[in-house]
Amino acid sequence: xxxxxxxxxxxxxxxxxxxxxxxxxxxxxxxxxxxxxxxxxxxxxxxxxxxxxxxxxxxxxxxxxxxxxxxxxxxxxxxxxxxxxxxxxxxxxxxxxxxxxxxxxxxxxxxxxxxxxxxxxxxxxxxxxxxxxxxxxxxxxxxxxxxxxxxxxxxxxxxxxxxxxxxxxxxxxxxxxxxxxxxxxxxxxxxxxxxxxxxxxxxxxxxxxxxxxxxxxxxxxxxxxxxxxxxxxxxxxxxxxxxxxxxxxxxxxxxxxxxxxxxxxxxxxxxxxxxxxxxxxxxxxxxxxxxxxxxxxxxxxxxxxxxxxxxxxxxxxxxxxxxxxxx
Amino acid sequence: xxxxxxxxxxxxxxxxxxxxxxxxxxxxxxxxxxxxxxxxxxxxxxxxxxxxxxxxxxxxxxxxxxxxxxxxxxxxxxxxxxxxxxxxxxxxxxxxxxxxxxxxxxxxxxxxxxxxxxxxxxxxxxxxxxxxxxxxxxxxxxxxxxxxxxxxxxxxxxxxxxxxxxxxxxxxxxxxxxxxxxxxxxxxxxxxxxxxxxxxxxxxxxxxxxxxxxxxxxxxxxxxxxxxxxxxxxxxxxxxxxxxxxxxxxxxxxxxxxxxxxxxxxxxxxxxxxxxxxxxxxxxxxxxxxxxxxxxxxxxxxxxxxxxxxxxxxxxxxxxxxxxxxx
DNA sequence: TTGAAAGCGATACCAG
DNA sequence: CTGGTATCGCTTTCAA
Numbered sequence: 302x303x304x305x306x307x308x309x310x311x312x313x314x315x316x317x318x319x320x321x322x323x324x325x326x327x328x329x330x331x332x333x334x335x336x337x338x339x340x341x342x343x344x345x346x347x348x349x350x351x352x353x354x355x356x357x358x359x360x361x362x363x364x365x366x367x368x369x370x371x372x373x374x375x376x377x378x379x380x381x382x383x384x385x386x387x388x389x390x391x392x393x394x395x396x397x398x399x400x401x402x403x404x405x406x407x408x409x410x411x412x413x414x415x416x417x418x419x420x421x422x423x424x425x426x427x428x429x430x431x432x433x434x435x436x437x438x439x440x441x442x443x444x445x446x447x448x449x450x451x452x453x454x455x456x457x458x459x460x461x462x463x464x465x466x467x468x469x470x471x472x473x474x475x476x477x478x479x480x481x482x483x484x485x486x487x488x489x490x491x492x493x494x495x496x497x498x499x500x501x502x503x504x505x506x507x508x509x510x511x512x513x514x515x516x517x518x519x520x521x522x523x524x525x526x527x528x529x530x531x532x533x534x535x536x537x538x539x540x541x542x543x544x545x546x547x548x549x550x551x552x553x554x555x556x557x558x559x560x561x562x563x564x565x566x567x568x569x570x571x572x573x574x575x576x577x578x579x580x581x582x583x584x585x586x587x588x589x590x591x592x593x594x595x596x597x598x599x600x601x602x603x604x605x606x607x608x609x610x611x612x613x614x615x616x617x618x619x620x621x622x623x624x625x626x627x628x
Numbered sequence: 629x630x631x632x633x634x635x636x637x638x639x640x641x642x643x644x645x646x647x648x649x650x651x652x653x654x655x656x657x658x659x660x661x662x663x664x665x666x667x668x669x670x671x672x673x674x675x676x677x678x679x680x681x682x683x684x685x686x687x688x689x690x691x692x693x694x695x696x697x698x699x700x701x702x703x704x705x706x707x708x709x710x711x712x713x714x715x716x717x718x719x720x721x722x723x724x725x726x727x728x729x730x731x732x733x734x735x736x737x738x739x740x741x742x743x744x745x746x747x748x749x750x751x752x753x754x755x756x757x758x759x760x761x762x763x764x765x766x767x768x769x770x771x772x773x774x775x776x777x778x779x780x781x782x783x784x785x786x787x788x789x790x791x792x793x794x795x796x797x798x799x800x801x802x803x804x805x806x807x808x809x810x811x812x813x814x815x816x817x818x819x820x821x822x823x824x825x826x827x828x829x830x831x832x833x834x835x836x837x838x839x840x841x842x843x844x845x846x847x848x849x850x851x852x853x854x855x856x857x858x859x860x861x862x863x864x865x866x867x868x869x870x871x872x873x874x875x876x877x878x879x880x881x882x883x884x885x886x887x888x889x890x891x892x893x894x895x896x897x898x899x900x901x902x903x904x905x906x907x908x909x910x911x912x913x914x915x916x917x918x919x920x921x922x923x924x925x926x927x928x929x930x931x932x933x934x935x936x937x938x939x940x941x942x943x944x945x946x947x948x949x950x951x952x953x954x955x
Numbered sequence: 956t957t958g959a960a961a962g963c964g965a966t967a968c969c970a971g
Numbered sequence: 972c973t974g975g976t977a978t979c980g981c982t983t984t985c986a987a
Binding site for chain 2: 979980981982983
């Protein structure tokens, strides 16, 4: 059996209470007592049982991270940042991958709710109402989406799209296709919105190709539709889709970027390593993760007053790599 | 406050004990009682507090996953598989990224130990002895490494290297460089071992370039050393390193694969998307994750007898993409 | 088949 | 400053 506070108390010759105090708030006990407790704890290799602690304090020291697909390189980067930031504040991370299954999100959250002090929902796919049901129960911060009344951290998708369109227009493109991501993705809707606005204000024609899975295969599947359209450039929901598009276009003999220029979104590692490089809208992924943790910690300690939720919008930046004008 | 078993008991008009039984082992109570309890639980949205449960059962229903770097695409794939398999058995996953810092591994494990029933250590960097100290305390399964007395799941690195060397030799290469990964990585040592054996038995000259970080930057840093050597082909510790090598070699005007052929290891998604494709040794990542969970579950329920630990070795398979013979 | 009650390990309150 | 004790939510005897 593991070593408990009792063992430490016995070895140190003090009461459990003193052990607890000595460890939690060292100034509250006599230096001598503290010393004895600390040595005893060290010798026994004592680590408090957080489950037991959480029972009484109501705090677990854990945060839950729920995301749709760890295989999308965007998320590991965010999770890593979350991890790092959480550890700074002595929080551990529960990870749950929903496999893009919106229906498992809510049950998952419910099941985990008692083991965490709050959630970081990355690009959740569940309906607004389903999520709202948690409003007064569990502290939650939403990443890459906005759902009242939760604090959120999002990327400035509209500005990213504005940059992308400006870039393509400057290169001489007049007709640009958009290959959308999952229909229930807020980011997808937000990007499309930004794209429409940018297209409208520049007079550029936007050809919407519809929705596809946010994966390489999704891009591959959409490529033929893009090639069948009059577009000379295509903006993809994210880099994976963009890479799929490139892959299939190239395979079909449609040179990228000569025949069709491709712009992605996210700036995952791959984007800089393919050749020619993938032009993409970079998102400050680490900042999103870090800000998410900060907001969540804040929410957990201070609670949300009834003011409007905090909404942090992180900048996006176009990274130009391989794109060119139409031939 | 959250809904507890008491609330359910009150609503159902039975005792806590009955609620507990009705939910845990439905056959143990009268159908009528069970019905009442189930409806009450459903109406209240009751989810048992796992922390409280773990206090008495000694089981948490969680497994801890410790890995060196989530930014290496190899790991997310493994974690996803772990996640999926763990969920099948109703286990939740605690994730910890150590950032390649071997010194934080052990403290991390100790801190998490009480919250999990067992650990899955992915490519741990800590010393054997440090890990062995946990032998009788915490069930642990080690992935991508072998440490007595823990069960392990590894890739058949030697066979992978054999295939790689056979391939390069068949293409006509006589001198092959190896860019190693972290010095404290078991996989690196195992791959090097396999490579030496393969080189020796084929008469091929192996030029060892030394160790580098298992990242793209690590590969970039090693590229010049490779180009300065007489090698016409290079095997990299993993795909990230390989991609870094390609990147830098190309930048320096050394065509890949004409001037120098590159072989990676892992077969991450990127490998198939760069062009020309990266020839690499594929590892059954999902299988490793799944097998790890299976072994851990087994260890947790049956305990390890004093027989030798189970060692599962997963096959590796060379995936030939862009490599060619020397010019 | 059911209910009452005893803990699991830690914290927090209240006396002393 | 310290020790005793109630308590958190749940499981598990032990009786009834």
